[in-house]
Amino acid sequence: MDRRQRKTREAIFTAFIELLSKKDFAQITVGEIINQADIGRATFYSHFETKDFLLKEMSEELFCHIFDAMNEEKANHRHIFDCNAPESVFLHLIQHLKKNDNNILELLSSQNNELFLQYFKQNLGELVASQLTLFESRKSEKLPESFWINHITSTFVETIKWWIDNDTRESPETITEYFFLAV
Amino acid sequence: MDRRQRKTREAIFTAFIELLSKKDFAQITVGEIINQADIGRATFYSHFETKDFLLKEMSEELFCHIFDAMNEEKANHRHIFDCNAPESVFLHLIQHLKKNDNNILELLSSQNNELFLQYFKQNLGELVASQLTLFESRKSEKLPESFWINHITSTFVETIKWWIDNDTRESPETITEYFFLAV
DNA sequence: CACATTGCTGAACACATTGTTCAATTACAT
DNA sequence: ATGTAATTGAACAATGTGTTCAGCAATGTG
Numbered sequence: 391m392d393r394r395q396r397k398t399r400e401a402i403f404t405a406f407i408e409l410l411s412k413k414d415f416a417q418i419t420v421g422e423i424i425n426q427a428d429i430g431r432a433t434f435y436s437h438f439e440t441k442d443f444l445l446k447e448m449s450e451e452l453f454c455h456i457f458d459a460m461n462e463e464k465a466n467h468r469h470i471f472d473c474n475a476p477e478s479v480f481l482h483l484i485q486h487l488k489k490n491d492n493n494i495l496e497l498l499s500s501q502n503n504e505l506f507l508q509y510f511k512q513n514l515g516e517l518v519a520s521q522l523t524l525f526e527s528r529k530s531e532k533l534p535e536s537f538w539i540n541h542i543t544s545t546f547v548e549t550i551k552w553w554i555d556n557d558t559r560e561s562p563e564t565i566t567e568y569f570f571l572a573v
Numbered sequence: 574m575d576r577r578q579r580k581t582r583e584a585i586f587t588a589f590i591e592l593l594s595k596k597d598f599a600q601i602t603v604g605e606i607i608n609q610a611d612i613g614r615a616t617f618y619s620h621f622e623t624k625d626f627l628l629k630e631m632s633e634e635l636f637c638h639i640f641d642a643m644n645e646e647k648a649n650h651r652h653i654f655d656c657n658a659p660e661s662v663f664l665h666l667i668q669h670l671k672k673n674d675n676n677i678l679e680l681l682s683s684q685n686n687e688l689f690l691q692y693f694k695q696n697l698g699e700l701v702a703s704q705l706t707l708f709e710s711r712k713s714e715k716l717p718e719s720f721w722i723n724h725i726t727s728t729f730v731e732t733i734k735w736w737i738d739n740d741t742r743e744s745p746e747t748i749t750e751y752f753f754l755a756v
Numbered sequence: 757c758a759c760a761t762t763g764c765t766g767a768a769c770a771c772a773t774t775g776t777t778c779a780a781t782t783a784c785a786t
Numbered sequence: 787a788t789g790t791a792a793t794t795g796a797a798c799a800a801t802g803t804g805t806t807c808a809g810c811a812a813t814g815t816g
Binding site for chain 2: 801802803804805806807811812813814
Binding site: 577614616619 | 762763764765766767
């Protein structure tokens with residue numbers, strides 16, 4: 391990809407994240423993004439069809455990053471994912487979030503857009519489904535699988551949201567514990 | 574309140590609900606509401622400052638209705654809320670929703686606006702907090718109260734959403750059971 | 757019934773935002 | 787160095803927002 395394109399794309403993402411940390415998705419205008427990114431109007435529209443697509447593409451990119459990073463570490467340090475700590479996938483994810491490399495935590499904060507959370511939940515759902523054996527129990531047998539998966543995923547998302555609203559005071563370990571207690 | 578005002582207000586609400594059952598809040602325009610309600614533009618704005626306020630006021634009115642109705646039945650048929658079925662408050666709420674008197678179910682459906690769900694959750698949170706003793710357990714002792722309340726409330730909302738997405742095939746009793754199993 | 761009050765109307769208005777177009781300019785890759 | 791491709795900025799139509807106002811209609815009060 392052309393260096394100019396990369397630069398522009400990066401500038402738009404950065405500007406967008408900056409704005410999202412201040413106000414709702416709904417009340418951000420393309421004009422503001424353009425100003426913040428310091429690019430021409432036509433340039434924006436040559437990159438993204440609409441503001442909604444921008445959010446969508448950015449979400450996908452961010453979640454790819456974080457889940458790819460997790461998989462990589464999974465491959466390198468296999469010991470982290472041993473049988474003695476099967477819940478570590480989620481601890482690991484929370485630790486990643488805590489680093490806030492790509493401002494994901496800021497973006498997930500509830501004052502910001504629900505759409506972003508929706509994309510997060512979607513990606514998370516796949517992870518949960520792949521780790522379903524972790525959550526087998528007396529109650530899971532009595533519940534429809536789709537209900538159960540949705541419950542676990544939602545609980546994780548809500549745990550993260552609660553954590554953020556509490557200014558991420560608790561350690562990732564504590565939050566992981568809360569999550570597994572609640573679910 | 575003037576009969577004309579009541580009629581107009583009702584017409585706006587009805588039109589709004591009709592539109593919300595078809596498309597997202599975000600893509601409904603004031604013009605559409607006006608057409609559907611068959612009123613003048615100035616009239617709309619003399620009733621509601623913006624589209625957002627319309628949603629807010631309508632939500633409050635709907636939730637007042639349903640929670641008032643519940644309290645009334647609570648007073649009249651005290652036996653429904655006896656000690657043998659302490660969970661019946663939630664069963665009762667679900668039964669109310671199932672009746673769909675005010676199209677609340679339709680409005681809660683996830684394809685529609687998150688703002689509406691937010692208002693629902695807010696009202697529900699108060700109910701949950703007042704019924705907190707129902708949910709005391711080993712795990713609730715180990716979790717911060719605010720986390721616990723949020724978890725219960727979210728689980729209820731997610732249960733309802735899952736139910737709706739499944740076309741409310743299950744009976745209110747079954748859904749109540751799922752909720753109490755999950756939480 | 758007559759009256760003053762209040763609400764409704766609908767058109768016109770200024771304003772903001774969106775998404776497109778285009779010709780001129782600039783940066784890129786090889 | 788050159789052809790290719792991205793960026794620019796201004797101008798554009800189209801749509802939506804929220805306000806204003808003068809005229810009309812419904813209300814309920816005496």
